[in-house]
Amino acid sequence: MPNSLNPLELIARRWQPSAALVRRAALATVVMAVIIVVTGGAVRLSQSGLGCSTWPKCTPDSLTPTAAMGINGLIEFSNRMLTYVLCVVVGVFIIAARARHPRRRSLTRLGWTQFWLVMSNAVVGGITVLTGLNPxxxxxxxxxxxxxxxxxxxxxxxxxxxxxAPRDVVARPVRQLAWLLVGATAALTVIGTVVTGAGPHAGDARKVHRIPLDWQEITQLHVDFVYIVVGLSVALWFTLRAVKAPAAPRRLVLELFACLGLQGVIGYVQYFMGLPEIVIGFHMLGSSLVWIWVLRLCLSLRDRGPLEDSGVPAPADGHEAPEPQPASALSR
Structure with a gap:
């Protein structure tokens, strides 16, 4: 009965987004996730981590920053407001994925996973403020x-x-090498957060607790993992050429080289210039791009067939349309 339908089902019965629109909505979530990473770094680098002294309000008596809080309060509050923009973008993706027919539950599940990650990270952000920027x-x-x-x-x-069903486009050892690259890049990212927690940019001008490690020694470990990631990328490129892999993953490796090269230049510039804030901000952007391209490279080594933009309208009775059968099934 219509009254028993949830809002997403009602939208799905009245709106049929194209496959291209769903793709653009998904790409928008990637862009917003990068923006959140970079602007979060801007909060720390501008010493605005405690620009709002509490959470969820900005001050005990005000939801928004006051004039007395200056630019730091405005920067911190603006970053909080970006969370709502991110929620809208993720919400559009969820709605578009749900309204698409035939329904692809894998997409809606991924959309809801993004939503709950946003909500949980908002809570973690609040704990960050309430604990005085615990590293x-x-x-x-x-x-x-x-x-x-x-x-x-x-x-x-x-x-x-x-x-x-996923089909490997290269031999299993090649995919294992790609997953090793993903693991090394993930370790590189984690070590980078330790460098941040031990380094001089604490996020506030006042004395803030730091991780009790020599940040220069941790930075050297970070650099060592950069060499590991570069070495694995080079090994994967030669391997893909040797096994005559499809053009897409080989192109993605070259694009990854460009990201790593740019990130390496930024890393050395920030080190020899004494860690200027603006350069560190670009370094955070570069780390996001490297992670995106490593994931894209690994995912390109398997194939799930083409996406068909069938344009099948939602059935009037609210039931799901039958999903199109793969060509292999139709030929049996």
Missing amino acids: YIVSSHFLAATALLTVAVLSWRRACEGDD
Whole structure:
């Protein structure tokens, strides 16, 4: 009965988005996830981490920053408001994925995963403020944002491919090498958060607790993992050429080289210039791009068939339309 339908079902019965629109909505979540990472870094680098002294309000007596709080309060509050923009973008993706017929439950599940990651990271952000920028909580805040970026990239990929059973386009050892690259890049990201927690940019001008480690020694470990990631990328490129892999993954490796090269230049510039804030901001952007391209490269090594933009309208009775059968099934 119509009265028993939830709002998403009602929308699905009246609106049929194209496959291209769903892809664009998925890409928008990737872009917003990167923006959240970069603007979160801007809060720390501008010493605005405690620009709002409490959470969920900005001050005990005000939801918004006051004039006395200056630019730091405005920066911190603006970053909080971006969470609502992110929720809207994720919501559009969920609605578009749900309204699409035939229904692709994998896409809606990924959309809801993004939503709950946003909600949980908002809570972690509040704990960050309430604990006075505890470096371990700050690190978990960044890693949660990276998890959101990961799911957003997966959503984008799923929105661009079909629903056939995954088929490897290279031999299993090649895929294992790609997963090793993903693991090394993830370790590089985690070590980067330790550098942040031990380094000089604490997020506030006042004395803030830091991770009790020599940040220069941790930075050297971070650099060592950069060499590991570069080495694995080079090995994967030669391997893909040797096995005559499809053009897409080989192109993605070259694009990854460009990201790594740019990130390496930024890393050395920030080190020899004494860690200027603006350069560190670009370094955070570069780390997001490297992670995106590593994930895209790994996902490109399997195929799930083409995505068919069938344009099948939602049935009038509210039931799901039958999903199209793969060509292999139709030929039996």
